[in-house]
Amino acid sequence: MANHPPQRPNRSAGPHGGSEGSLEGVSPLPKSPAPTPLVSQVVLDTVSIGRALMRIAHEIVERNDDLESLYLVGVPNGGVPLARRLAENLDQVADLEPLVGILDTTLYRDDLISSGKRPKLRDTEMPSAVDDRVVILVDDVCSTGRTIRAAMDALMDFGRPRAVQVVALVDRGHRELPIKIDYVGKNIPTQRADLVKMRTEDGVQGEPLDVVLLHPETAAGGASR
Amino acid sequence: MMENGLLGIQELAREDIETILETAIHMKEVAERDVKKVPTLRGRTIINLFFEPSTRTRTSFEIAGKRLSADVVNFTPSHSSLSKSESILDTAKTLDAMDPDAVVVRHGVAGVPKRIADELDAPVINAGDGAHEHPTQALLDMLTVLEEKDRLDGLTVTIIGDIAHSRVARSNIHGFLKMGAEVRVAAPPTMIPAAVETLGVKPFSSLREALDGADVVMALRIQRERLAGAYFPSVREYAATFGLDRAKLRFAKDDAIVMHPGPVNRGVELAHDLADHRPSVILDQVRNGVALRMAVLYLLAGRRHRRPADEGGNS
Numbered sequence A: 001m002a003n004h005p006p007q008r009p010n011r012s013a014g015p016h017g018g019s020e021g022s023l024e025g026v027s028p029l030p031k032s033p034a035p036t037p038l039v040s041q042v043v044l045d046t047v048s049i050g051r052a053l054m055r056i057a058h059e060i061v062e063r064n065d066d067l068e069s070l071y072l073v074g075v076p077n078g079g080v081p082l083a084r085r086l087a088e089n090l091d092q093v094a095d096l097e098p099l100v101g102i103l104d105t106t107l108y109r110d111d112l113i114s115s116g117k118r119p120k121l122r123d124t125e126m127p128s129a130v131d132d133r134v135v136i137l138v139d140d141v142c143s144t145g146r147t148i149r150a151a152m153d154a155l156m157d158f159g160r161p162r163a164v165q166v167v168a169l170v171d172r173g174h175r176e177l178p179i180k181i182d183y184v185g186k187n188i189p190t191q192r193a194d195l196v197k198m199r200t201e202d203g204v205q206g207e208p209l210d211v212v213l214l215h216p217e218t219a220a221g222g223a224s225r
Numbered sequence B: 001m002m003e004n005g006l007l008g009i010q011e012l013a014r015e016d017i018e019t020i021l022e023t024a025i026h027m028k029e030v031a032e033r034d035v036k037k038v039p040t041l042r043g044r045t046i047i048n049l050f051f052e053p054s055t056r057t058r059t060s061f062e063i064a065g066k067r068l069s070a071d072v073v074n075f076t077p078s079h080s081s082l083s084k085s086e087s088i089l090d091t092a093k094t095l096d097a098m099d100p101d102a103v104v105v106r107h108g109v110a111g112v113p114k115r116i117a118d119e120l121d122a123p124v125i126n127a128g129d130g131a132h133e134h135p136t137q138a139l140l141d142m143l144t145v146l147e148e149k150d151r152l153d154g155l156t157v158t159i160i161g162d163i164a165h166s167r168v169a170r171s172n173i174h175g176f177l178k179m180g181a182e183v184r185v186a187a188p189p190t191m192i193p194a195a196v197e198t199l200g201v202k203p204f205s206s207l208r209e210a211l212d213g214a215d216v217v218m219a220l221r222i223q224r225e226r227l228a229g230a231y232f233p234s235v236r237e238y239a240a241t242f243g244l245d246r247a248k249l250r251f252a253k254d255d256a257i258v259m260h261p262g263p264v265n266r267g268v269e270l271a272h273d274l275a276d277h278r279p280s281v282i283l284d285q286v287r288n289g290v291a292l293r294m295a296v297l298y299l300l301a302g303r304r305h306r307r308p309a310d311e312g313g314n315s
Helices: A046-063 A079-094 A146-156 B014-031 B055-067 B079-083 B088-097 B112-119 B135-149 B167-178 B207-211 B235-242 B272-276 B282-300
Strands: A038-044 A070-074 A099-102 A134-142 A163-171 A183-187 A195-200 A208-216 B045-050 B071-075 B102-107 B124-129 B156-160 B182-186 B202-204 B216-219 B257-259
Touching: A038 A046, A038 A163, A038 A183, A046 A079, A046 A163, A046 A183, A046 A208, A070 A079, A079 A099, A079 A134, A079 A163, A079 A208, A134 A146, A134 A195, A134 A208, A146 A163, A163 A195, A163 A208, B014 B135, B014 B167, B014 B282, B045 B055, B045 B088, B055 B071, B055 B102, B055 B124, B055 B135, B055 B282, B088 B112, B102 B112, B112 B124, B124 B135, B124 B282, B135 B167, B135 B216, B135 B257, B135 B282, B156 B167, B156 B207, B167 B182, B182 B207, B202 B207, B257 B282
Parallel strands: A070 A099, A070 A134, A134 A163, A163 A183, B045 B071, B045 B102, B102 B124, B156 B182, B156 B216, B182 B202, B216 B257
Antiparallel strands: A038 A208, A195 A208
């Protein structure tokens, strides 16, 4: 995968701005799956990501009694650097050293065979079983809830966690399954056809750079919401 | 890539081999879990169609399919149904009507898996056809070497034994050459096919020269019943000249590994002590076989291809 250029577009409107707020053609993603031209907009920059992760670390400490049993599990690719960062924050906030694992959900997806696509498998590295642990699944963008469903199934093959909680840096809605996100970095209203991507320094599992919203360009030149 | 299945290494591109090996490495992680099963192929059916007996390969495919949650059915045409002159194509059509998601075929005659693939909508995986190819064996061998040496490119691989009649040798020759290794073959001249150099390998009639500087030494099984007397004077003489033992292995590199597709004729291709211990990696080959076949099934099972004859309409 190619590196993302580190520069970010100048925004003329706030992150929730309407059609005027979108800027065209900046920092295109290396592989945009949509056939139409995309308009991209940064919805979360590096600083905001840092703040959100620090707040979430505080919330995790506040909501859990047995902090020693925490086990952060990142869903590749985006969830992995976020889980690492959360672990650092938990160390800073409450002097904790939670276990950090990586759990690929590809083999648990519900659309694999029917779609005919066979995505590349990614690493799974679970340093220990999850029995009696409070597992916090970490993902970058949550939408339909299907990835989290797959991650929960995968998790159960590594033991019987005492509880499972979910962190998503961005919740963009359009849930198709009854999945609740316990800790949300930011809620971002989107259209179904939109794409929301977290970009990282190396394009894979490196340090998070920003989150962009890409929507298909309409004939009028802007995207309606 | 692999349009209607995995029929041979010869038609694969280097990138295809890399994709399969990379996927297999991830599948090994599944095998290390407490629960060695993932739901990927739930509700899918894999048929093992073995016209030739083979407990090892069939079991390996069966375990691989089951670890991916597929239903694996062993379809072993009995002598009676074959003697009722049911043709291979009849069998293929019967299978197609059962709507499998992948069919694994072994047959004593080269080209049969291809012929069956032409009749089926489901992908066909060749599990060995005559003296033609045995692609999953070569892929698991490459996976084993990759794990040991961290690369395939630039290695020297020496294959010893009946090159002329070995599908394992043929698939490995294609595979290792595509991945950038140097391949040498060593055997009595009767067991080296004519014009083998045109494949890009170097033939040797001296084991010592063939082993000089080798990173990987692969011994093939000698079909003693079939070959002794016809291709070499006696099993004992073959063992003395081309059988691998620790003394002969000294001509290879210090860190050379020894491989064998199994089952080993102890004391013939491999000395007793060499078959069981390092530098032999024979059991790693078996272990990798399951992960490799999981990878192939993951990449192929459930993919439909239109039969050439059906081009027009599909009901």
